[in-house]
Amino acid sequence: MDKNMAAFALGLLLFGLAGVGHSCLDPASAYRFVGAVCRLTYPAAVVLNEKTTEVIKAAFQHAKYPDIEGEKSMSFIGKLKYGLLNLEIHNLSIGKSEFELRENVGIGIDISNVSAVFKGTIKYSYGSALFTVGHSIDFEIESKIDLVINSKLYCGKGKVAADTSDCCLTFHKLKLLLQGDREPGWIKRIFTDIITFTMRLVVKGQICKEINKVADILAEFIQETAEEFLSDGDIRVDIGVTSAPVITSNYIESYHKGLVTYNGSTSVVNASVFNPDQLSEDRSLHFWISDDTLNPLMTAAYDDGRFIRNISGEDLRFLFQKELSAARPELLNKWLSSEEPLLKTWSASVPHLWTTTQGTSVKAVAAVELSSAKQDTPPVLYFETEVEVVVRASYADKNLILNCTAVHISISKVSTSPDISESLNAYLQEAVEKIGVAKVISYLEPELTALMNEQGLHLFDLINPEVTPQNGYVLIQMDFGFPHHLLVEFLRKTLD
Numbered sequence: 001m002d003k004n005m006a007a008f009a010l011g012l013l014l015f016g017l018a019g020v021g022h023s024c025l026d027p028a029s030a031y032r033f034v035g036a037v038c039r040l041t042y043p044a045a046v047v048l049n050e051k052t053t054e055v056i057k058a059a060f061q062h063a064k065y066p067d068i069e070g071e072k073s074m075s076f077i078g079k080l081k082y083g084l085l086n087l088e089i090h091n092l093s094i095g096k097s098e099f100e101l102r103e104n105v106g107i108g109i110d111i112s113n114v115s116a117v118f119k120g121t122i123k124y125s126y127g128s129a130l131f132t133v134g135h136s137i138d139f140e141i142e143s144k145i146d147l148v149i150n151s152k153l154y155c156g157k158g159k160v161a162a163d164t165s166d167c168c169l170t171f172h173k174l175k176l177l178l179q180g181d182r183e184p185g186w187i188k189r190i191f192t193d194i195i196t197f198t199m200r201l202v203v204k205g206q207i208c209k210e211i212n213k214v215a216d217i218l219a220e221f222i223q224e225t226a227e228e229f230l231s232d233g234d235i236r237v238d239i240g241v242t243s244a245p246v247i248t249s250n251y252i253e254s255y256h257k258g259l260v261t262y263n264g265s266t267s268v269v270n271a272s273v274f275n276p277d278q279l280s281e282d283r284s285l286h287f288w289i290s291d292d293t294l295n296p297l298m299t300a301a302y303d304d305g306r307f308i309r310n311i312s313g314e315d316l317r318f319l320f321q322k323e324l325s326a327a328r329p330e331l332l333n334k335w336l337s338s339e340e341p342l343l344k345t346w347s348a349s350v351p352h353l354w355t356t357t358q359g360t361s362v363k364a365v366a367a368v369e370l371s372s373a374k375q376d377t378p379p380v381l382y383f384e385t386e387v388e389v390v391v392r393a394s395y396a397d398k399n400l401i402l403n404c405t406a407v408h409i410s411i412s413k414v415s416t417s418p419d420i421s422e423s424l425n426a427y428l429q430e431a432v433e434k435i436g437v438a439k440v441i442s443y444l445e446p447e448l449t450a451l452m453n454e455q456g457l458h459l460f461d462l463i464n465p466e467v468t469p470q471n472g473y474v475l476i477q478m479d480f481g482f483p484h485h486l487l488v489e490f491l492r493k494t495l496d
């Protein structure tokens with residue numbers, strides 16, 4: 001199992017619905033270009049919806065309410081000019097938010113019982129040009145609003161985005177309080193009408209605009225976060241979408257390219273085995289990840305020189321304490337008791353990966369060199385070993401666990417003279433199987449866990465994640481809690 005797989009999975013989780021893609025095909029024709037798929041079912045949407053009110057709240061608070069000017073001709077005073085200035089929102093609270101997945105359409109969101117107090121100042125003047133009276137009154141409006149947003153998911157401009165322009169505000173209450181006693185009653189009556197009417201328009205316009213903007217920014221943020229998560233050094237995964245997402249009454253499914261880019265070249269997915277029947281609707285989140293994505297990831301890691309390791313000192317001595325059935329050759333005993341023995345190992349060819357129902361098989365040739373860290377000493381021994389292992393990955397207590405079984409090990413290119421190589425071969429074969437493979441896994445598990453935690457995986461509440469290998473792809477399924485900190489960070493970055 002490749003280290004980036006879990007990272008990739010989390011990326012998709014964060015990524016959700018948004019993505020960049022250059023072509024937007026209909027889902028059925030896009031299947032063969034799909035490297036990864038994310039199916040988010042209703043229960044996951046419920047978790048995400050818990051955060052909706054915070055986004056809506058931010059939209060209200062962040063909306064800029066422009067100053068408004070107007071005039072009205074009045075028969076008895078002439079022209080009344082007025083301006084509504086310094087509009088501010090106070091004491092915002094949001095009752096509840098509900099949503100619905102609408103098959104082939106989008107996501108309907110109902111926010112009810114938003115209560116807020118708007119405060120501002122009215123400046124006005126009236127009378128003829130010769131005799132103008134200017135005044136100002138502070139006002140306060142108590143309001144109760146329901147908000148309905150019918151967001152549509154579409155694929156356009158190379159991106160899947162949420163169109164929230166179908167946004168409707170209903171005012172249940174709009175109570176105006178004018179401060180100050182000096183103004184005549186008729187002025188108050190006129191302004192009651194003007195302000196009530198204007199506020200409906202302004203609040204609707206600004207709130208809906210802001211929600212649209214926040215939705216856009218949120219999509220971008222999620223995408224950037226996901227891409228950052230998936231990038232490690234020079235290795236990048238393009239999780240742009242191949243088509244618009246599919247929406248049923250129970251899930252939203254998005255189709256991603258899963259192309260790996262390294263050193264100026266990009267992998268190809270054009271014969272994907274994906275079929276929607278391969279995913280269930282049992283859990284909150286389902287990821288489908290193709291070997292077509294995992295294999296190039298491993299190749300890129302190889303090209304990037306990730307599969308190189310030196311072992312020395314205590315670590316090395318401890319390694320060879322393990323009892324093997326074959327006796328340790330004298331050559332190795334001498335090397336181990338020499339000054340500063342050093343074991344260098346690296347992948348001697350591009351490793352290859354494929355998944356079956358048994359697990360993910362990895363076939364690689366490792367080169368091993370035993371030498372001394374002291375300069376100018378020639379290597380004691382060099383050999384290569386072809387290893388095929390079957391790995392099953394799992395994730396528990398915030399740790400990646402790799403269960404690895406060796407199915408084939410052979411030794412070649414041993415550098416010593418042929419007369420001792422037969423007994424040496426038998427020893428090396430056993431050592432690779434019982435020491436080498438376990439050692440590699442013991443490095444990989446904590447390092448990959450740490451790498452994923454660096455990207456924030458441990459902050460997610462992943463509930464009973466399951467990794468299921470299938471022919472040509474891996475399924476990762478889980479329930480989850482949305483990391484509150486991520487939303488807070490987003491709102492802070494975006495709105496401050």
Ligand SMILES: *[C@@H]1O[C@H](CO)[C@@H](O)[C@H](O)[C@H]1NC(C)=O
Nearest residue numbers: 089090091116117118119140
């Ligand atoms: C906001 O609520 C607090 C506490 O309920 C209250 O004291 C304050 O007057 C309210 N502000 C406005 C502008 O209504």
Ligand SMILES: *[C@@H]1O[C@H](CO)[C@@H](O)[C@H](O)[C@H]1NC(C)=O
Nearest residue numbers: 093094095096112113114115
């Ligand atoms: C609306 O909110 C107010 C106070 O915020 C609460 O008293 C009332 O029960 C809520 N109504 C509904 C329908 O949720």
Ligand SMILES: *[C@@H]1O[C@H](CO)[C@@H](O)[C@H](O)[C@H]1NC(C)=O
Nearest residue numbers: 262263264265302303304305
């Ligand atoms: C990057 O690609 C260039 C050109 O194909 C090649 O010469 C170079 O060796 C590659 N570098 C690595 C680190 O793979």
Ligand SMILES: *[C@@H]1O[C@H](CO)[C@@H](O)[C@H](O)[C@H]1NC(C)=O
Nearest residue numbers: 032266267268269270271272
């Ligand atoms: C898929 O991509 C490979 C590599 O670019 C290419 O050789 C092959 O012809 C493509 N197959 C199809 C069906 O497009």
Ligand SMILES: *[C@@H]1O[C@H](CO)[C@@H](O)[C@H](O)[C@H]1NC(C)=O
Nearest residue numbers: 308309310311342344372373
């Ligand atoms: C391994 O040790 C050699 C010195 O023998 C050093 O040149 C090399 O950088 C080391 N590699 C790693 C990955 O530590």
Ligand SMILES: *[C@@H]1O[C@H](CO)[C@@H](O)[C@H](O)[C@H]1NC(C)=O
Nearest residue numbers: 358359392394402403404405
């Ligand atoms: C590892 O996999 C083997 C073979 O599938 C299985 O027998 C064993 O119980 C697994 N070990 C752990 C710790 O999961």
